[in-house]
Amino acid sequence: MNESNKCVEKDLAHIWHPASQMKDYEDFPPIIIDHGKGVKLYDVDGNEYIDIISSWWCNLLGHCNDEVSEALKEQVDKLDHVLFANFSHKIIIELSERLIKVMPEGLNKFSFVDNGSASVECALKMAFQYCAQNGKEHKKRFMCFTDAYHGETLGALSVGALDEYSKVFERIMVDTIKVQAPDCYRCPYNKHRDSCECECFEDAEKKFEEYGHETCAMIIEPLIQGSAGMKIYPPLYLKKLRALCDKYDVLLIADEIATGFGRTGKMFAVDHAGISPDIMCISKGLTNGYMAMAVCVSTDEIYEGFYGDYADNIAFMHSHTYAGNPLAASVANATLKIMERDNVLEDANEKAIWLNNRFHEIFDSHLNVGEIRQMGLINAIELVEDKESKKGFDSSERIGYKIYKEALKDGLMLRPLGNVMYFNPPLVITKEELEESLAICKKSIDNVLLK
Ligand SMILES: Cc1ncc(COP(=O)(O)O)c(C=O)c1O
Known part of the structure; x- marks a missing residue:
């Protein structure tokens, strides 16, 4: 039995892998990765793979980047973890200062959590509680797009709309208002995303007219609905949505977990539209995939809405054990430093x-x-x-x-x-590596479809 088969046997004896039907592993066993370097991953049998999807969209600077690894090694002997209520540390303060420099205008209060779904939960709770204790208690509902994906905890599923993840939980999910998401490839108005006036925005207008008064927040994946199949829509839509949220006093939550940190060609997708959301969720690229970290970023105005005496009972009582973890902060700092310097x-x-x-x-x-x-x-x-x-x-x-x-x-x-094949590579990938990936992609598609 070779190295890989031995590992597979032990793996399948105990490990329940995510986002998969485990029966599939009978004829398609997990590939046991031994190490990674740059854009490549290497399995225990010595085979190499170009990681063209950045390991679930996290890896910006390549695997095991020397400088990021060094930052982690340095931190690991200094401070591993400390509770984040009543305590803080220099490395997270440094990260906040780095983040401030790249955030869209007005977003300057950071609530640290430990994964993307948790930051979405944090954002939804924050929006709800903000309204509840700031004279808008009638605003209790959330809006989201059809085809949306915001993670897999129950709250996040409630504002998502991909059946394969949420259908079975429908009866126990929060009831949310679904706005028809732009579908530029199959545009019902026969327009093109580069030249349209976002005629499809009329559904958002309708839904806000009907439900805006009872809605505390709308959450969106700005410009790209990733899990829905990298469905891309124009910045004009975001501009219109920002104005509509203002008109109906609805908070806009931008989930930039997938689109943040340069994925769309700008630091954040909302930058293409020149708008700022009221709350933003970030994760993935933030730590280059080294450590689990996410942030729910909000404005002074929201922050002030929770500020008072303890007895007022208006504090945001949301916590995660690993919030603000120093090791995660160290790799995030190194990642942001390299992004800017290079x-x-x-x-x-x-x-x-x-x-x-x-x-x-x-x-x-x-x-x-x-x-x-x-x-x-x-x-x-x-x-x-x-x-x-x-x-x-x-x-x-x-x-x-x-x-x-x-x-x-x-x-x-x-x-x-689904049937969408995509590249979302580390930003440092070379043209040669992209050329090689394109050739394999083309060949694989033809091998399957032109058989
Ligand atoms: C847009 C978006 N939101 C939320 C999440 C959930 O993040 P996590 O998997 O870290 O919980 C993802 C993950 O792919 C995502 O793409």
């Missing part, structure tokens, strides 16, 4: 134009590529059965999953979102 985003944007051109050169004429969508280094291709009618493949065919398995054979981690 102009990582500017370099990525130069590659982004080139990469998108290459996607068009390779896939425009492909029979099954319905749309190529791009923001920053994110490039997604939606595979369809029929380009003319935009009819998708039946999900039971699991086309994306088959292509994923095919690409792995050639050393590319091309995990799909």
Whole structure:
């Protein structure tokens, strides 16, 4: 039995992997990764894989970046963890000061938590409690988009709308108001995202008119609905939404967990629209994937709404054991420092134009590529059965999953979102590594679809 088979046997004896049907592992066992360096991961049998999806969109600077690792090693012998109520430490103060520099205007109060879903819970509770104790107790509901994804705790699922994650829990979820999300590829108004006036915004207007008075907050994934299949919509929509939220006194929560830290070509997706939300959730790229950390960022105005005497009972009693963990803060500091010092985003944007051109050169004429969508280094291709009618493949065919398995054979981690294949690579990936990934991607798609 080789090294990998031995590990797989032990793994499957005890480990319940996330976001998977465990039965699938019978004929597709987990790949046992031994180490990572740069954009590559290496398994215990010596096979290598280009991590074109940045290990669930976290890795900005490549795996095991020397400088980030060094920061962690330094911190590990100094302070591992300390409770965050009544205590603080220099490394988290440094992180707050770094974050302040890149945050959209007005966002300057940081509530540290330890994963993306937890930051969404924190944001929802904060919005609700803020309204409850600041003369808006009638505002008790949340709005969100159809096709939204904000994580998998019950509150986060309630403002999400992807059935595969939430359907079974429907009866115990919070009842939320769903606004029709923009669907630019299959635009019901026959417009194009580059030139439209966001005619689809009329559903938001309708929902706000009907429910705005009872809504405390609307939560969105700005510009890209990632888990829905990298569905991209125009910045104009965000501008309109900001104005609508102001009109109806509804807080706007931007979930930038996936889009933050340069993924869309700007530090945050909301920067494309020049707007600031009232609350923002960030995570993933923040620590380059080293440690679990997320932040719920809010404004002075919201913060003030919780400020008072203890007896007033208006404090925000939300806590997580690992909030503000020094080790996580050390890698976040190192990541932000490198991003700024090395102009990582500017370099990525130069590659982004080139990469998108290459996607068009390779896939425009492909029979099954319905749309190529791009923001920053994110490039997604939606595979369809029929380009003319935009009819998708039946999900039971699991086309994306088959292509994923095919690409792995050639050393590319091309995990799909349904029938959408996408690149969301470390920002430091080279053109050569992208070129190699494109060739494997094309070959894998053809091997599955042109058989
Ligand atoms: C937009 C968005 N929100 C929330 C989450 C949940 O984050 P976590 O998996 O850390 O709980 C994710 C994770 O992919 C996400 O993409």
